[in-house]
Amino acid sequence: MTLLSFIPENEDCDFARINKMQKKMNNRIPTVCHERAEIITEVFKETEGEPIVIRRAKAFAKILTNMSIYIEKDSLIIGNQASKNFAAPIFPEYSIDWIVDELDEFEHRSGDFFNITEETKNRLRVLQPYWQGKTHKEEVLKNLPSANRLAEKQGVLHRGGISMSGDGHIIPNHEFVLKNGYGGILKIAQEQLTKENSQEQEDFYNAVIISMEGVLTYIKRFSKLASDEAAKEKDGKRKKELLNLSKMFKSFMEGGARNFHEAVECIYITHILMMIESNGHSFSFGRFDQYAYPYYEKDLKEGNISKEKALEVITHFFIMTNSLNKIRPWGHTQYSSGYPLYSNLMVGGMMPNGRDGTNTLSYLCLEAMSMSKLPEPNLSVRFCEQTPHNLIVDAAKLIRMGFGMPSMFCDEVVIPAMMTLDLDIETARDYASMGCVETAIPGKWGHRATGMTYINFGKVFELAMNNGYDPETGIQLIDLNGKSGSEIEYKSYDELWSAWKKTLKYYFNKAVVCDTVCDKSLKYHDADSFASSLVDSCIWRGKTLKNGGAMYDYVSQSNIGPSIVGDSLAAVKKIVFEDKTLTMEELKEALAKNFEGIGGAKIRQLCRKAPKFGNDIDYVDLIVADVYDSYLELLPDYKTDRAGCGPIGCGYTMSTSNITSYVPNGFDVGATPDGRLAGKPLNEGASPCLGADTEGPTAVINSISKLPNKKIAGGQLLNMRFSPGALKGNENIEKFADFIETMKEKNIFHNQFNIIDSETLRAARDNPDEYKDLMVRVAGYCALFSTLMPEAQEAIINRTELSF
């Protein structure tokens, strides 16, 4: 096995075993598990009338007591989310109708299929009646105004996961958990209970106690299981490991972590537990190298661990994060294909005191990823002026391996962006990415730094061109000239620009309404005492995250298609208002007909020749920047439902993290003036439109550098594709590392790379079986190419390959 730069000096890390585990996990088979669904249904039937936070805690504890547990063969990291490797548990309390409706479809999906037995289908079907009228989704639909439903029908707004699953999107305070253990947190809750409390606080503390007791039970079950397995184990080395695990789990995390292995195990178990409690995604690990380092350092000093052993433990941990799974409705799967969990793990970057925090673990995580080569965790690297060049070179070598990791975050841009919120500099320096590229302060941030309502910018633009009228559905929610219908005369670019702003504001308002409806419902349905107790300051405030327990609370929506809108505005400005080659009527007619016929082709050619974002052309780059500003300037006037409940902030930020939504969002948008055909994908994140960047990677960077990146506190996403030849050899790796390091001069928030040629991607599309291990960067996350739906595969193939 070739490592990036580490040269092992002993046999402590069993590379052959890692290889075996990796292969096995690479061939994981997605299934559906009914256990959690059955247990929570049972508990909810028994606890009618009790406070929701208690009911959920009781269900959580009972699941942990009764669910099947197993120990993954060979692994030093144990703990399971469902009855089998890569089985998705079911969360009927959020939504169940789609599950029952799609039961027979899961196996036949064109992407993200799930195997399911007839027995599981039947066991799930019988649960459905109990949940009628009780789920989160029904609550949301009950409260969603009809205008919102129409806006969704138009394809402008998309609710995504927020109306049918838990919230996720948090980074627990791992440092706090490692220090106190689940037992310690239980004690804090007991002590808090002795003080004078409101009913809400009392319920919360009682729920934390029930949850933590459940957690400790789950842990003890593993102690017994490990010793049972040890008794059966024939291999001497493994037997010893199982006995060690059994001993470890006897009193695991009743107090703080006692060594590095325990610390990593605890980080993993905490992650699993959050994903049993609720089915959000993007539960992230934050700055792993920072909070795990003291345990490594102590073990190293005391001679209890070698660097090689630490590498083995981290690699097992990385591989095991891929045993978890989540099932989503087909409609939502299109937005996030490839079974993503978005469990981000970050290394490198500044410490709160401003000094560089790179340490041995930062490097080992890169090495671990070079061996695990699986979609989770979503590995990210922070860098700043003081970051050692060697870390960037190792990151570059990992990127060269071609599976899209790590993604790179530039402190010099992200920290100022975070400081546009109410953060002091020490706090801002501690940021981590969460999910894809969303940024948050680990352990202090409420749910959903992004991923609230999705706004389809491409559709908003289409509506603005048509006086608010949607040519596809015939629905018109606003008009811009006082008359209904699509007729509108634009005499100048400024008039069109005002229409864009007006239309955007209208739909932004609707999106905020949708956010609030979902948030209010989740207060009840995501009353999660376990996850909440791990984020400051819930445990001291006695509140769940959704009720305002977090220290900071900012959310963002997901904005899809700013480059399409900017390119389209630039095309109209140039062709219609400046060169006057076409009239607006001619252009609109061609768009309505999807550039059909020879006349349409002629107009499309004009559109395609207009300046495009991504080529370092001020004319269009500054218009794209205007599009960002038009959204940013709306934000200060809006607050979330938690304003006044405790957290600092409770406002909105902007994010271009948009997973694969740029593909299905494109389905809803007719032809656009940039020359894009109807139904084709919008642009991904902040990246240029598909194939629009023709001047190479430095021109893309120069274009992106003109955007207001230091104001996009929710995360700015850039995805680039290089040909493998460009990174061949040491000299090219050095150049590529220099390229990455230049990001800080160029105002680039984040960048991530696919290193793969179009030919390979096409071959993988045509022969999926031969490319089962081909992992690609989809958006802010990576997935196995073969698991993506065909449209997403095409969109990735069509991204400009930068080769030189």
Next chain:
Amino acid sequence: MKMGLISKIQGYSTKDGPGIRSTVFMMGCNLNCSWCANPELITKAPKMFYYKERCTKCGRCVATAKNNSIVMTDEGCIIDRDKCTNILDCSHCCFFDAYEAIGYEISEQELYAKLISDRAFYEKSNGGVTFSGGEPGLQGEFVSNVAKKLRGNGIHVALDTAGLIPWENLENTIRNVDAVLYDIKAFNRDIHFQHTSVYNDLILENAKRIADTGTAMFIRMVIIPTLNDDWEDICKRIEFIESLGQSVKQVDILKYHNFGTGKYIRLGQEYSLNDLPALEDDFLEKIYKKAIDSGLKASIGG
């Protein structure tokens, strides 16, 4: 102000000198190498690429082209480029990008402005700008003027030349750059003539003169199987390079590639080297070793 005729500016160039560079491809060349990978740059005039795979056979170019010089067939357009006096019009008349015009005039100021925008990348990587082609030495005054401005702003400039330029013209360009990428395609003048249509006397002479100026030189030795891979000649090339002394910073042994084949098809030209045998990597290693043994710094692949 001088105008230059270029085909493109390639950002993030990693093969044309140290660091991350922008390479300016200048049109026009006075050699005619049979292996040329940039046939569109040989004559100093705009060209037209025709992409058969994009053609919808709409026939608009047939109607546009003068002298009935384009004929539509089942296989796409057959273009008689000698007869066609207005081929550039086809790029405007085609709505489907089946035609792409190559080559445009650019002012010194405009080119400088485009190049300077990547300054941060050059500085971080100790890179810069490379003038390549074609033969940039044929547009020496233009190159010199842009190079002066770049160097005035601390940007490293390299000239990628085959050196077939009278010294009185070439010298000025050389004095305005920091480094020269210098092609030596053969030592024997007949081998050189056979494959490039010119003798190499002036080229070898100019190599010495450039070396005498003390300008950093990166010698490029492209090896084409059966054409210029005679071992004895290669050894002489290396001896000659060694004789140039301290100015030579590195010898780049470049493996022949046929990536230019598509361009010949798009230009409606024959590519004469379709059936060349592959070059053994061992052979390149042998050349590399010879260069190293002669005390030169060398690389395979540039």
